Amino acid sequence: MNGRELGRLTLVILLFVVVQETVMLDLRIGGVHPDIMVLLPIVAGIIGGPARGATIGFGTGLVSDLFLPTPFGLSALVGCLIGFAVGLATQALDRTAGWLAPVAALAGSAIYEVTYGALGSVLGQPQMLHVALVRIIVVVSVTNAVLAVPAVRLMTWGMARASTEGMPMSDTGVGVAR
């Protein structure tokens, strides 16, 4: 990762943090607020493949952890796993397909929230499985599916070196011209 990419990624992550901590925290649907920070490892996995999805997922998770009362490092761990999983699952798919990002965001967000609750429970916070998990999954997954396409565009801009393992950027088709 060169300095240019790091700078762009930092800007994208900062934008997501600001929107999450200002707009999204005030937006409650059925008592649950959307979580667009979950989108970052997912779109990084789609664009960059499993290895870069995991790396960026870990980094964005650490940033999320700074603002959460849950165990520090939990978002980083889950972000790393989800970034890797989404990258792996979408590697063989047609990345020019318009449905890919919303579907990956929908499924990835649902898996993220379940994993987050389960790992939190394993790490000594059993109450994390006793929340309104279904409601959280529905709200976070649906909002992230809606926001997936612009998120992919932003992350494509942020990941200046966005080619995936064995797949040049020109073939991915998920981004926009930089």
Next chain:
Amino acid sequence: MVTSGVRSVASDAFTPVRSGVNAIVEPIGSFLAGSVHYGAVREQNQKLQAEIDQLKMQDASAADQAAALQQLTALLHLPYLANLQTVPAEVTDFGTSDFAATIDIDVGRADGIQLDMPVVGSGGLVGQVVEVSHHTATVRMVTDGQSSVGVRYGPPPGSLAVLDGAGAGKPLNADLVPTNTALTDGEVFTTSGLQGALFPPGIPVARVVASHTGATASQESVSLQPLADLAHLRYVSVVLWGSGS
């Protein structure tokens, strides 16, 4: 401790950003909402409608201020805090995570707030400070699954129990209440003052809403409702109470 420090620095750094963005976003949101609303009103009724809206807004604002005043007045006259120093605080956010029952308040280390200090509302105990930055703090509410509060109930000197949180919006569960204990609905449990004196004694925590003894249970199953209205908190008081005070 290290992560707590990092979180504190992040919170200190981000607070002005959050305030700044909110200051920009909120008027835009209000403007857009207003445009949509008034666009639907026919031209000949616009002036009248505007006046009605203004009156409604004034009425809502007055009701809002009355509610805030009521909460603040109630906080100033809490009998169980008679000899304890407190710092009033405004609730700025209801939980940054859907997986924890927490609130953010607008006081921090600069106001004398420290970790583990109890926080009370007009009805009773709200929770405990779990994160502190320079000008803000995070409070874990009694309903959070990680919350445990040592309590006393029954006629003096009272029996001891522990109230465990079960998640936001859910009733508290009492632990260590012997089977066939005579409990009446509405009976109030107060902080015991034990538990390493994490909480001062005598703060009302919750009232009994249901209790029963299972056929093979080793203790009474008791559900309690927090006395503080945790869903509508606007102002709270942080009790300047250190463990072992």
